[in-house]
Every structure is written in structure tokens, then in C-alpha cells.
Amino acid sequence: MRIFNTIMLILLILLFSGEVMAGGYNVSGVGLKALSMGGAFRAVADDWSALYYNPAGLSNLYQHEIAFGIDLYSYRPEFTPQMTLNDYSFGYYDGEERVSDDKIPYTPFGAAAFVLPMFEKLTVGFGVFQPYDHDVEWNVFKLSPAYNQYVDDSFDLPVVEPLVPFPEITHAFNVDLIDFHPTIAAELIEDRMSLGVGLSIRKGSYNRSEIILRPNTLSESFSSRPYENLVTMTEYDASGWGLGVNVGLLFQASEKLKLGASYQSKTTIDLSGDLYATLYSPGNRHLEEFADTANPANQLFKGEVYTANHEADAEWVIPSEFGFGLAYQLSERVMIAADFAYIMWSENEGIEFDVTSTTGLTEFSFINGYLTPVDFIEEWDDALRISVGVEGHPHEKYKLRGGYSFEQTPIPEEGARVIFDNPADRHHLSGGASVYVGIVELYGAVSMIITPETTVSDLVDADEDGIFDNHTGTYSDFTAVTSIGFTVRF
Amino acid sequence: MKRSKILFTVLFLVGLILIGCSERENPADFPDINERGFKNDGVFTYPRAYSAISDHAGWQFFNFTVDKNFFTKLYAPPSFTPQGRPFPILYLLHDFEGDENYYFSRMVQWIADSLIYEGEIKEFYIASINASTPYGGTWYTDNEFFGWFETMVVDQWVAFIESTLEDQLRVISERESRAIGGFGMGGYGALKLAAKYPELYSSVSASTPAGSFQQIEDLIPMMIEEQGLSIPIDPDDYQDMDTTNLFTEKPYTMLFFSLAQAFSPHPEDGEPGYADSTTFLSFYGIDLPFDYNGNIYQPVFDKWLAHDLSAVFDTYGGNFDSIAVHLEVSDTNQFLFHQQAEDIRNSMDQNGINYSFDTYSGYTGYPAFNQRFVYDRLVEILKFHSENLVEEM
Numbered sequence: 001m002r003i004f005n006t007i008m009l010i011l012l013i014l015l016f017s018g019e020v021m022a023g024g025y026n027v028s029g030v031g032l033k034a035l036s037m038g039g040a041f042r043a044v045a046d047d048w049s050a051l052y053y054n055p056a057g058l059s060n061l062y063q064h065e066i067a068f069g070i071d072l073y074s075y076r077p078e079f080t081p082q083m084t085l086n087d088y089s090f091g092y093y094d095g096e097e098r099v100s101d102d103k104i105p106y107t108p109f110g111a112a113a114f115v116l117p118m119f120e121k122l123t124v125g126f127g128v129f130q131p132y133d134h135d136v137e138w139n140v141f142k143l144s145p146a147y148n149q150y151v152d153d154s155f156d157l158p159v160v161e162p163l164v165p166f167p168e169i170t171h172a173f174n175v176d177l178i179d180f181h182p183t184i185a186a187e188l189i190e191d192r193m194s195l196g197v198g199l200s201i202r203k204g205s206y207n208r209s210e211i212i213l214r215p216n217t218l219s220e221s222f223s224s225r226p227y228e229n230l231v232t233m234t235e236y237d238a239s240g241w242g243l244g245v246n247v248g249l250l251f252q253a254s255e256k257l258k259l260g261a262s263y264q265s266k267t268t269i270d271l272s273g274d275l276y277a278t279l280y281s282p283g284n285r286h287l288e289e290f291a292d293t294a295n296p297a298n299q300l301f302k303g304e305v306y307t308a309n310h311e312a313d314a315e316w317v318i319p320s321e322f323g324f325g326l327a328y329q330l331s332e333r334v335m336i337a338a339d340f341a342y343i344m345w346s347e348n349e350g351i352e353f354d355v356t357s358t359t360g361l362t363e364f365s366f367i368n369g370y371l372t373p374v375d376f377i378e379e380w381d382d383a384l385r386i387s388v389g390v391e392g393h394p395h396e397k398y399k400l401r402g403g404y405s406f407e408q409t410p411i412p413e414e415g416a417r418v419i420f421d422n423p424a425d426r427h428h429l430s431g432g433a434s435v436y437v438g439i440v441e442l443y444g445a446v447s448m449i450i451t452p453e454t455t456v457s458d459l460v461d462a463d464e465d466g467i468f469d470n471h472t473g474t475y476s477d478f479t480a481v482t483s484i485g486f487t488v489r490f
Numbered sequence: 491m492k493r494s495k496i497l498f499t500v501l502f503l504v505g506l507i508l509i510g511c512s513e514r515e516n517p518a519d520f521p522d523i524n525e526r527g528f529k530n531d532g533v534f535t536y537p538r539a540y541s542a543i544s545d546h547a548g549w550q551f552f553n554f555t556v557d558k559n560f561f562t563k564l565y566a567p568p569s570f571t572p573q574g575r576p577f578p579i580l581y582l583l584h585d586f587e588g589d590e591n592y593y594f595s596r597m598v599q600w601i602a603d604s605l606i607y608e609g610e611i612k613e614f615y616i617a618s619i620n621a622s623t624p625y626g627g628t629w630y631t632d633n634e635f636f637g638w639f640e641t642m643v644v645d646q647w648v649a650f651i652e653s654t655l656e657d658q659l660r661v662i663s664e665r666e667s668r669a670i671g672g673f674g675m676g677g678y679g680a681l682k683l684a685a686k687y688p689e690l691y692s693s694v695s696a697s698t699p700a701g702s703f704q705q706i707e708d709l710i711p712m713m714i715e716e717q718g719l720s721i722p723i724d725p726d727d728y729q730d731m732d733t734t735n736l737f738t739e740k741p742y743t744m745l746f747f748s749l750a751q752a753f754s755p756h757p758e759d760g761e762p763g764y765a766d767s768t769t770f771l772s773f774y775g776i777d778l779p780f781d782y783n784g785n786i787y788q789p790v791f792d793k794w795l796a797h798d799l800s801a802v803f804d805t806y807g808g809n810f811d812s813i814a815v816h817l818e819v820s821d822t823n824q825f826l827f828h829q830q831a832e833d834i835r836n837s838m839d840q841n842g843i844n845y846s847f848d849t850y851s852g853y854t855g856y857p858a859f860n861q862r863f864v865y866d867r868l869v870e871i872l873k874f875h876s877e878n879l880v881e882e883m
Contacts, residue, residue, distance in 0.1 A: 099515070221737075224596065224863070224865065225864075290589075
């Protein structure tokens with residue numbers, strides 16, 4: 001009882017605390033039991049979600065299982081841009097706290113699995129789950145009226161509207177990864193050691209759009225501030241399939257101690273889709289007329305929106321992960337577990353486009369130079385995740401669980417971008433319970449992802465291509481997850 | 491006990507959902523109207539200011555001496571009405587290669603509107619003029635062969651804006667309400683004209699001004715190289731300087747030719763008062779200040795130095811006693827402007843001229859070359875003049 005009260009008290013404090021923040025590129029994890037134990041499940045692996053954490057765990061199942069769950073994610077990121085160099089600004093809402101678009105505050109997440117023990121030492125299973133999810137939209141950039149006014153020198157015009165229609169969403173990132181996961185597990189040594197192998201047949205959709213400032217290569221007369229950068233947007237909407245494997249080993253070291261280890265290979269999703277490259281050209285009649293018709297500036301300063309539509313392929317790498325865990329039966333009613341994982345985020349190098357066809361180019365080569373897509377290059381770091389969890393069984397009808405995990409951010413300050421949320425180490429705190437109703441076990445869980453407020457100070461252009469690699473400013477976020485689900489055993 | 495725990499849990503889950511469901515919004519970009527009563531819809535008042543004087547903005551301005559039309563443009567502040575209250579005025583002189591659009595293409599109208607909206611500056615007119623030539627600039631200097639540009643600025647232009655157009659706009663036509671400023675060549679012009687005509691201007695600003703022609707000597711090799719010539723220069727090549735694509739490819743040639751037009755014109759060989767010299771380019775009607783060996787040709791160079799700002803300050807430095815002066819300079823050294831500005835400062839100091847001084851930098855990968863930061867520096871320039879211009883007389 002005291003454990004329950006303590007967990008709920010901590011959660012309530014977090015719920016109403018202004019310091020609670022959360023977020024991240026990778027909402028990962030599968031299964032309510034595992035999530036409510038902070039993901040410390042590699043050595044526990046005693047329900048259908050072993051498909052994901054450690055396929056060897058399927059061999060511990062002695063009943064069929066049909067399971068379903070849904071996690072409701074509420075992202076609450078905030079970002080205060082400070083995109084300046086030597087106090088010069090470039091069009092971002094510098095110093096102004098911005099929030100992401102909340103029109104879809106919850107992202108549903110579902111998984112199901114069916115486990116069928118076959119023969120005496122062999123178990124097969126199949127699951128469909130979504131190990132990664134991210135959906136966020138921002139408006140952190142505006143076209144300055146100084147960039148966007150186009151006044152007829154006849155002076156006959158009344159007050160003009162901003163010439164260039166500009167999208168309200170300037171940065172958006174929506175990725176979904178669905179994993180179809182057939183798995184087989186076998187006991188190698190009876191009641192001691194088992195091995196599992198699963199296939200990750202993954203369908204990924206990748207939708208990302210970003211305002212990208214590209215250096216104006218015209219002569220100084222036509223590229224002085226505020227026109228030293230031209231405003232472009234690259235939008236990629238693609239999907240594709242990829243294949244990976246995961247393998248796991250589970251070892252009953254003693255009556256109370258279990259050890260587990262697993263490896264998930266990297267998966268390369270072969271994306272194919274539409275790529276839109278847009279140039280929001282500045283409107284400045286004076287500069288337009290100052291340039292003769294042979295000068296590209298004559299076309300550039302007309303204040304037009306140019307968009308080219310490309311068909312483009314790309315590879316999206318879902319990183320490999322390996323780790324090990326342990327589970328210890330403290331008493332008949334209490335089990336504790338710990339997990340250590342290493343995620344090879346450095347394998348994810350972003351998105352490099354392979355354009356296969358293009359339409360919508362203009363007759364002006366200078367303009368067309370800005371209608372080429374800009375690769376989304378990422379240079380992330382590998383990250384460590386440490387999880388601990390506890391499961392209590394105070395009554396035969398229900399169980400209580402709690403967990404905590406710490407996860408290093410893979411995103412260095414040089415690669416921080418608003419679409420990836422807060423580039424800070426994350427703390428997950430979770431708790432949950434399940435109740436037995438006949439052959440059905442009902443689950444409920446809540447968790448929060450907490451990150452400290454992070455300020456990224458230095459604008460970076462590592463490859464010196466004139467395009468900023470990161471978004472500087474102050475990041476903070478708050479993510480709450482509410483989960484419900486059930487498992488039927490028969 | 492059991493019921494209370496269930497209630498506790500349900501409340502917690504509901505709380506989470508409520509937090510997640512609450513819609514957040516970013517603040518609006520612009521309030522409809524601010525506390526000073528200025529409407530601000532993100533477009534600001536630039537077209538309104540112009541349309542209010544649409545019959546006259548962009549009119550042609552005849553300079554009798556050179557038989558050529560000149561253009562001037564005017565920014566009118568938000569409270570402007572043709573017969574409304576009068577405003578002070580700032581006359582801005584453009585840089586080398588500029589024209590009457592120089593500041594308007596760098597959005598001085600938007601910057602002024604923004605600063606007025608924010609309450610950072612007073613309302614005042616801002617006027618600009620075209621004082622360009624095919625060689626980039628006139629250096630705001632009178633000469634009988636290429637134009638009376640000094641007279642045009644201090645006499646014809648002021649008279650036209652403040653008298654001829656008095657039915658269309660009301661200017662406080664007093665020196666305390668009149669300022670002059672400029673960038674580069676315009677900075678030179680502003681300092682020189684303010685020094686020579688202290689009865690006209692009470693406030694002057696010069697941003698990265700050129701005007702220490704002693705430094706020009708160091709630019710001679712660049713021009714010779716730009717022309718593809720080698721020392722000694724063949725006399726025929728010297729006479730046949732290439733002036734194609736000056737704006738885009740030959741900035742040093744253009745600089746020397748414009749200075750020669752302004753300070754060492756030489757209309758015809760044998761013309762009374764002009765000694766023939768090896769530096770005479772008959773086709774262009776100018777003398778260059780260096781000989782075939784790239785060495786300074788003193789008789790011509792002396793004409794240039796007579797217009798050096800240090801010479802101006804030596805003669806007229808005392809006139810600055812009643813003028814607010816602001817000098818600022820980029821930390822880069824394009825065209826040796828930085829060194830020129832240092833010379834100018836030294837000369838001002840030697841002549842006891844009081845002035846405020848500022849330097850400005852660019853940012854990594856984008857140094858503050860001459861024209862690049864006009865858009866940003868105008869903010870400081872307008873603030874400086876706003877502090878000194880008198881609204882009510």
C-alpha cells in the first residue's frame with residue numbers, strides 16, 4: 001500500500017509541477033507492462049512485448065496471448081529562438097517563446113501480438129507495433145516586411161498586403177514507424193537458457209518540412225542585408241519499407257536472478273516520395289529595377305513564390321541497439337529489474353536525397369539553383385539508456401509497477417533543431433497497474449518524460465555551406481503519456 | 491480506502507488528459523494598434539506615406555548646370571498629412587554606385603516606421619537624391635564640367651523640398667530641424683557639406699565615410715592590376731583604360747574615375763588653366779593621379795588632397811561647434827575605408843571637433859563590407875538624428 005501511495009504522490013507532484021518537461025525525437029518502447037517499468041524489460045521479457053525487448057522471452061510464455069494497447073502521447077514542447085550572430089537576426093522569432101502546434105495533442109499508438117507455443121520448446125509470435133513516433137509542427141520563422149514588401153514606384157498602390165504568402169507552419173516533422181514482427185524462440189537449456197530471433201519488417205513514413213536560409217550568391221549590391229540569405233523551404237513526404245532483425249538471449253542464472261541480452265539491427269527504410277523545394281523570393285522593386293534584365297536580381301526581387309516538385313528517394317536509418325538486463329525476484333511478491341542499452345544513433349546520418357525526376361523549374365537558372373532540395377544532414381551521437389523497474393504483486397487480483405530510465409540525448413548542440421525537441425538527456429518516470437478479470441489482464445499506465453531546460457548558444461555551419469546546421473535558443477518540453485490496454489491469455 | 495485510491499487514480503489520469511488537451515497559442519505577430527496610436531499590421535506605412543504625396547513623390551528635379559534630370563524621394567512619417575503638422579527632415583546622401591533608391595531599397599521606410607511605432611524615434615521626413623554618374627559618384631562636389639552637385643544638395647534640393655513643395659508637405663525649415671547623413675561617399679558628402687554650411691544643418695552622421703584621399707595611393711596597384719596592366723604602363727594602354735563592366739568587375743577603376751571626375755576634371759588638351767600631362771585621359775576628360783610607373787603624380791594628386799576631409803576640417807572645423815556629429819565605421823577594411831576613417835578621426839580630433847563614435851562588425855562568414863549593413867546601421871543613424879532634431883520651433 002505504501003508503495004502505491006508513494007508512486008502516486010510522486011506522479012501528482014510531477015503533474016502539477018512547472019518544472020516538468022519532456023520530449024524527444026524518439027518515443028520508444030512497446031507494451032504497457034514494460035513501459036510502466038521504465039523499459040527495464042530485457043531480462044523480464046515475460047509477455048508479448050518480449051517481441052521487442054528480447055525475443056528469447058517468448059519461450060517463457062506458456063499460454064496464448066492476444067494483446068492490445070494504446071499510448072496517448074501529449075507533446076508540450078516550447079522553444080524560444082535566439083537565432084542571431086553578433087546580434088544580427090535572420091527572421092526567427094528571437095526572444096519570443098513559441099509553442100508547437102497542439103491541434104493533435106495525442107498520438108495514438110497500437111500494438112498486438114499473438115503468441116503460439118508450438119511443440120515443447122519452441123514458441124512463435126507475431127506483433128505489430130509502433131516503436132517510434134514523432135509528430136510536431138512549429139511556427140518559429142516569419143518573413144520580415146523588409147524582405148517582403150514590393151511597392152510599385154508609381155506610388156499609386158494603396159497599402160499592400162504582404163506580397164509573398166507564407167506558410168504558418170515553418171517547421172514540421174512527422175515520422176511513423178510500424179514494425180511487423182514475426183519471432184521465434186526456443187529453449188536451449190531447459191529452464192535455464194533460451195534464444196529468440198525476430199524479423200523487423202518495418203514500414204516507415206517520413207514527412208518533414210523546414211525553412212532553410214540559403215546564402216544569396218548575387219553581388220553585394222543585391223545580397224546585402226536583409227537579403228544575404230534567401231528563404232527556402234524543403235518539404236519531403238515519403239514512405240518505404242525496411243528489414244532488420246533482432247536476437248535475444250535469456251539466462252536463468254539462479255532461482256531469483258535472470259539475465260537477458262539482445263540486439264536489434266539497424267533498419268534502413270528505403271524512402272520514396274515527393275519533395276517540394278520552394279523559394280520565397282524577396283520583393284523589392286528598387287533592386288529589381290536597379291538590375292538590368294540580364295542580371296538574375298531582376299528576376300529574384302519580384303517577390304514570387306517558386307516551387308519545384310521532385311521525385312526523390314532517400315534512406316532513413318533506424319539505428320541498431322544492443323543491451324543487457326537483469327531481473328531479480330526480491331520476494332514472492334516483488335521483482336526488480338535493470339536494463340542497460342546502447343543505441344547507435346551515429347548510424348543515422350539524416351536524409352540525403354536522390355532526385356529521380358523534377359518538374360516546375362523556371363527558365364531562370366539562378367532561381368532554379370534555389371529549387372534544389374537541401375539534404376537533411378544529421379550527425380548524432382550514440383546514446384546510453386539505463387532503466388530500472390519494480391513490479392509488486394500485493395494482491396492476487398492486481399499488480400503495481402513503477403520505473404525510471406535515464407537516456408542520453410543523441411543530439412549534439414551543433415545538431416539541435418526545433419523539430420527534434422529538447423536536445424537534453426531525458427528522464428522517464430512511469431508507473432502503472434494491471435488487474436485480472438478472468439482470462440483478461442487490464443493495464444493502465446502513466447509516464448512522463450522530463451528534460452531540463454536547455455539553451456543552445458552557438459549557431460553552427462560545420463560544412464561552411466552557408467546554411468545553419470542548428471537552431472539556437474532555449475528548449476524545454478513536457479511530455480505525458482497515458483496508456484491503457486489488455487492481454488487475453490488462454 | 492479502495493474507492494479513494496481508484497478516485498485518486500482517475501483524477502490523476504483526467505488531469506493528465508486535461509493538460510494534454512489544452513490548446514496553446516503563439517502570441518500574435520502584431521497588435522492591431524499600439525499604445526501610441528499607430529496601426530501596425532505588419533505592412534507598415536511605406537505605401538501610405540508615398541501615396542499621400544503621390545503627385546509629387548518621385549518627381550523630376552532639374553539641374554540646370556548639367557542639363558540632366560535628377561530624382562529625389564521622400565519618406566513621410568505615419569502622422570503625415572499634406573497640411574498637417576510640420577516635421578523635421580533628414581537628408582540622406584547615397585554611397586558610391588547608389589541613387590535615390592539607395593536607402594529605400596534598404597528599407598529605410600520600414601525601419602523608420604518600425605522605430606516610430608516602437609517609440610524609439612521622433613517622426614521626421616527622410617529625403618534621398620540621385621547624385622550618381624556613369625562612374626559611380628560625384629562626391630557631392632561642384633565642378634563646371636561634370637556637375638554642381640554640392641550646390642544641388644545644399645541649395646536646389648533643400649529649396650525644392652522645403653519651399654517648392656510647401657503646398658504638399660510641411661517641413662520645419664530651420665537648421666535645428668534639419669540633418670544630413672550618409673554612408674561611404676555619402677558620409678564624405680555629409681561631413682563636408684555640414685562643415686561648409688553650418689547654417690543649414692544641426693546634425694550630421696557619417697557611416698564608414700571615404701574621404702582621406704592620402705590613402706588612395708595604396709589603391710593604385712589594385713586599379714592597375716584590375717586593368718590587366720603592368721609597370722611601366724604603355725602610354726597607349728594608359729590612354730585606353732577599359733571601362734566596360736565597371737560596376738561588376740572594376741570597382742577600383744570606377745573609384746578612381748569618379749574621384750577624377752569630381753576633383754581633377756580635364757575637359758580638353760590645352761584648355762586654359764589645365765597643364766597637359768601624361769596622366770590626361772582625353773577620352774574621359776580627366777586626369778588620373780598616377781603616372782606610367784604607378785607613382786603619384788603630385789600636381790593632380792594635390793587637387794584631390796584639396797578635397798580631403800582633413801583639408802575640409804582644417805578650414806571649417808570650427809563650424810562643427812554647433813552641430814551634433816556622429817561617426818561610425820565598419821571593422822573591415824574594404825577600399826581602405828577603415829584606415830580612411832582613422833585618418834578622419836585623427837583630423838577631427840586635431841581640429842577639436844566633438845563627435846560620437848561607433849564601430850560595427852559583421853558576423854562569421856559575412857564581414858561588414860561597405861554596403862552590407864546599411865539596413866542595420868540605419869537604426870542607429872535614425873536614432874542619433876532623432877535625438878538632435880527639434881520637432882517644434
